[in-house]
Amino acid sequence: MAIMRQIQMVFDLNKCIGCHTCAMACKTMWTDRDAGQMHMYWMNVETRPGTGYPKDWENQGGWFNADRNTIPLPHIHEGYGAPWEYNYKEVLKTEGGDTPAPKLIPSPDPSEYPYASNWDEDVGKGTFPNSYYFYLPRICNHCTDPACLEACPRQAVYKRSEDGIVLIDPKRCRGYRYCVKGCPYKKVYYNPEEKISQKCVFCYPRIEERKGNFCSTQCAGRISWIGYASDTKSNIYKLINTWKVALRLHPEYKTEPNVFYIPPLSPPTYSFTSKLTDSPRIPIDMLAKMFGDTHDQNYDQRVTRIKQIFDILQNERNIVASGGNSELIDILISRSEADRFQI
Amino acid sequence: MPDHDLSGSSRAITAVYIQGPVTLDPLDPAWIQTPETAITLSRRIHETGAKMVDMGNENRRIKVKVVHNGTDIFFFYQWDESTPNVTVNDYSLFADAFAMEIPLITEVSPIWMGAKDKPVNIIYWRADLARPENIVGGGIGTTQISSDTESQNIRHYQNWANGVWTVIITRPMTTASHNQVSLVRSATYRLALANWKGGSDAERGGNKIISDWLYLFIK
Secondary structure, three states: OOOOOOEEEEEEOOOOOOOOHHHHHHHHHHOOOOHHHOOOOOOEEEEEOOOOOOOOHHHOOOOOOOOHHHOOOOOHHHHHOOOOEEOHHHHOHHHOOOOOOOOOOEEOOHHHOOOOOOOOOOOOEOOOOOOEOEEEEEOOOOOOOOHHHHHOOOOOEEEOOOOOOEEEOOOOOOOOOHHHHHOOOOOEEEEOOOOEEEEOOOOHHHHHOOOOOHHHHHOOOOOEEEEEOOOOOOHHHHHHHHOOOOEEEOHHHOOOOOEEEEOOOOOEEEOOOOOEEEEEOOOHHHHHHHEEOOOOOOHHHHHHHHHHHHHHHHHHHHHHHOOOOOHHHHHHHOOOHHHHEEO | OOOOOOOOOOOEEEEEEOOOOOOOOOOOHHHHOOOOEEEEEOEEEOOOOOOEOOOOOOOEEEEEEEEEOOOEEEEEEEEEOOOOOOOOOOOOOOOOEEEEEEEOOOOOOOOOOOEOOEOEEEEEEEOOOOOOEEEEEOOOOOOEEOOOHHHOOOEEEEEEEOOEEEEEEEEEOOOOOOOOOOOOOOOEEEEEEEEEOOHHHOOOOOOOEEOOOEEEEEO
């Protein structure tokens, strides 16, 4: 089936402040329905460097691996983090609580399962004054060649021709979880109450009404753009194809993700003798291991591209700083919602 | 070709006629007076359900007894399982399951979920489900729980003890709708059985072990 249009998204990692408003927006919209969804964050924000959510997902592989039979399935507690409840009813007077020495206690006890979707938030790496980290917001990438779709033996996973959004048909799904194993980004989740797999739907009911997906709409930092891949007038087209400042996350997974990232600039490192060097604090090596254009680029090509993107960003910033105009900087500032959504 | 150990097993099962009511109790006298047939499950389908591939020499034996009283038919299945798996409430947990397949409208159907013009009627039991599901299939990947509530009229008994699963499945012999095969006295039906081991074996979907087509004669 031909895909008539493909929706794409760009995140500017220079603007993400890790506030998780996007994750909360998605959670209240979609994954707040039953106990089986409590551990799910279809949209999550990870600190990098870090182990990610689910834990260590980058090392778990996906359906295009040669040894697909050995791909593990995460565990709800150890991999995603045990969602706990608080005893508000006992503690808050407004809830009727009246205990003499009220203590807010989570249950189940999180120390039994020490993990959460933002477990190593702000931990980062490096030694002061050269410590570093950045935030990586992630949704399902609605890939052009989705591993989840390929993995399902019942065609319960399908890709819409009108916008390329990848969905799971809840009536066809039998909870086999080959899709969960298959996604190399681990962005398909399993609902143990409904006994089916579920994932980000790119807020398709909103897209059908030409509104932005909720994570993007609620973003406090205005860090993301959405549009259709073939729309040459859209800002995502300009960011990806004209200015070429946006890269795919792990293109070597070969699923051709449709969510792109503008890599984060960072302040220079200090040398041992307290002189500023020309190496950025977030090592380019680390970024080159994460981001690239296509699956056939090698490491050196990715390094070159990241440096090139940094040069473009710095250059355009300098133009504006000295009073000039820059189309790229105007797009990146995104003063209004119309600047970010061209659907 | 690996050898399948069919010794002591059969492909013919008779549904014995018992007068009067039969209950979903393994100690019901109907079961005591009914001889059992040992069936060997030894065929595997590729884990994604895509191809039928003989893999290895594995044999699982199922003890089968079938009785009917003219109104309802009862299928009694027993097999060894060292650890029961009864829950699916984490990503890596799969429950033990068992299914029986009978061609829905034709005499024979392809054993792998039938074909478009030769559909199959499957009764699927899984340890975590409230009751067995009535399923219709028209080929690999097409199985659907039949949507009419009338056809979801299957009752069951299940128990695991001392390394043995005992499952009794019953439904009326008359079909509730076009989504169930009609079971009639003096008729012979093809019957295939399938078993899934849950737990760390993580068998589900096409990743299962099945019998050949058997012959079920209803007395």
